[in-house]
Amino acid sequence: xxxxxxxxxxxxxxxxxxxxxxxxxxxxxxxxxxxxxxxxxxxxxxxxxxxxxxxxxxxxxxxxxxxxxxxxxxxxxxxxxxxxxxxxxxxxxxxxxxxxxxxxxxxxxxxxxxxxxxxxxxxxxxxxxxxxxxxxxxxxxxxxxxxxxxxxxxxxxxxxxxxxxxxxxxxxxxxxxxxxxxxxxxxxxxxxxxxxxxxxxxxxxxxxxxxxxxxxxxxxxxxxxxxxxxxxxxxxxxxxxxxxxxxxxxxxxxxxxxxxxxxxxxxxxxxxxxxxxxxxxxxxxxxxxxxxxxxxxxxxxx
Numbered sequence: 001x002x003x004x005x006x007x008x009x010x011x012x013x014x015x016x017x018x019x020x021x022x023x024x025x026x027x028x029x030x031x032x033x034x035x036x037x038x039x040x041x042x043x044x045x046x047x048x049x050x051x052x053x054x055x056x057x058x059x060x061x062x063x064x065x066x067x068x069x070x071x072x073x074x075x076x077x078x079x080x081x082x083x084x085x086x087x088x089x090x091x092x093x094x095x096x097x098x099x100x101x102x103x104x105x106x107x108x109x110x111x112x113x114x115x116x117x118x119x120x121x122x123x124x125x126x127x128x129x130x131x132x133x134x135x136x137x138x139x140x141x142x143x144x145x146x147x148x149x150x151x152x153x154x155x156x157x158x159x160x161x162x163x164x165x166x167x168x169x170x171x172x173x174x175x176x177x178x179x180x181x182x183x184x185x186x187x188x189x190x191x192x193x194x195x196x197x198x199x200x201x202x203x204x205x206x207x208x209x210x211x212x213x214x215x216x217x218x219x220x221x222x223x224x225x226x227x228x229x230x231x232x233x234x235x236x237x238x239x240x241x242x243x244x245x246x247x248x249x250x251x252x253x254x255x256x257x258x259x260x261x262x263x264x265x266x267x268x269x270x271x272x273x274x275x276x277x278x279x280x281x282x283x284x285x286x287x288x289x290x291x292x293x294x295x296x297x298x299x300x301x302x
Contacts, residue, residue, distance in 0.1 A: 009196065140170060252290065
């Protein structure tokens with residue numbers, strides 16, 4: 001397996017040199033409220049108004065089930081990084097961990113998460129890892145990522161996890177991916193990052209998953225968008241690069257439910273690791289209109 005197949009994409013080369021630079025991740029005290037997190041987990045709400053983000057968070061809190069409130073309460077130190085939050089029933093809640101709760105809920109509804117080995121490809125700062133390890137007794141949790149993001153997740157998870165949970169986390173740089181041929185995982189997780197890689201790299205990862213994993217959870221956009229009403233969209237070269245990333249590059253109206261629905265079959269076909277895998281479940285990944293999530297599992301010997 002050649003490591004060049006998992007080289008840094010053009011989009012992430014730009015992001016790493018412009019936003020997630022070494023000087024910006026030295027101090028994790030407020031990174032969630034900065035360009036660092038706005039490039040890997042949360043869109044910058046500054047121009048459109050923090051009030052809109054907080055209103056959305058508040059309304060989502062009002063819909064949380066008792067079980068999800070319990071999941072959330074088990075995730076300690078969510079305030080590290082100074083996230084934009086609301087207070088609901090005495091708990092501080094931010095959008096990142098609402099999404100982590102939805103992700104954990106969907107996965108755990110279909111997969112038994114205790115005593116399994118998990119691989120996450122592109123973990124951001126580690127919110128999903130934090131949520132799952134806080135709620136389930138997994139055997140191991142391997143994070144595969146680019147060096148700067150990996151260092152951020154290492155620093156963040158070291159801060160928020162207890163020693164026992166942290167000891168289960170294995171950090172692997174993409175340049176060392178070729179050394180993972182002898183590894184096997186019960187579950188692979190990918191959230192967002194497949195849409196930000198060159199298509200051949202995504203396919204390379206899917207081939208690996210097909211032969212080295214038993215199940216896959218994927219949550220990504222169903223396509224691309226260009227919305228002139230969003231005056232805070234990145235300008236120039238970044239947009240052009242982003243539109244050419246991933247395996248789903250159709251430009252759609254992300255505020256048109258039928259336009260989104262038309263793309264779902266393409267999403268489900270694109271992320272199926274191989275013909276020997278079957279779809280277990282899929283659904284809208286709230287709250288973003290054009291995100292979808294799916295779980296696949298191996299159904300054959302290849």
